Amino acid sequence: xxxxxxxxxxxxxxxxxxxxxxxxxxxxxxxxxxxxxxxxxxxxxxxxxxxxxxxxxxxxxxxxxxxxxxxxxxxxxxxxxxxxxxxxxxxxxxxxxxxxxxxxxxxxxxxxxxxxxxxxxxxxxxxxx
Numbered sequence: 001x002x003x004x005x006x007x008x009x010x011x012x013x014x015x016x017x018x019x020x021x022x023x024x025x026x027x028x029x030x031x032x033x034x035x036x037x038x039x040x041x042x043x044x045x046x047x048x049x050x051x052x053x054x055x056x057x058x059x060x061x062x063x064x065x066x067x068x069x070x071x072x073x074x075x076x077x078x079x080x081x082x083x084x085x086x087x088x089x090x091x092x093x094x095x096x097x098x099x100x101x102x103x104x105x106x107x108x109x110x111x112x113x114x115x116x117x118x119x120x121x122x123x124x125x126x127x128x129x
Contacts, residue, residue, distance in 0.1 A: 001119075003120075006116050006119050006120055007116075007120065009112065009113075009116045010113060010116035010117060010119075010120055013109060013110070013112055013113025013116060014063050014064065014113060016109055016113075017060075017063065017080065017109060017110055017113055018060045018063055018064055020106060020109075021056045021059065021060055021080060021083075022056065022057060022060040024053075024056055025052070025053040025054070025055070025056025025057040025059075025060065026053070026057065027053075028049050028050065028052055028053030028056070029050065029053035029054065029057065036049060041094060041095075042090040042091065042094050042095075043090070043094065044090075052083070055079060056083070059076040059079055059080065062076050063076055070121050073117065077110070077113075077114050077117070080106075080110050081107075081110065084103050084106050084107050084110065085103075085107075087100075087102075087103045087106075088100050088103035088104070088107070091103060
């Protein structure tokens with residue numbers, strides 16, 4: 001796979017992830033009745049929904065800054081994976097398997113994006129002297 005193809009897949013994934021989680025964070029911060037009803041049905045308290053919204057919006061901003069904040073982007077990817085995992089299992093436990101489709105799609109999309117991120121920005125670890 002060429003670097004150009006990797007970049008195209010990466011930026012497509014970043015844009016889709018940003019739209020998905022940015023919209024979700026916005027709806028959580030603006031107390032969208034549909035989003036709040038589902039989240040509360042899953043058992044999450046109000047203060048958690050606001051915090052989730054803030055973190056999603058901050059993460060989206062971080063992801064959209066090109067070639068900077070690479071360590072923060074690692075943390076954003078980790079947070080997104082936690083969010084998707086908790087959403088999947090919460091929906092599975094409360095609403096049933098059919099309600100987990102969005103989490104499965106998000107997991108695949110973010111996984112591919114993260115793989116492309118690692119191809120573009122290889123992790124180098126050095127031991128301190």
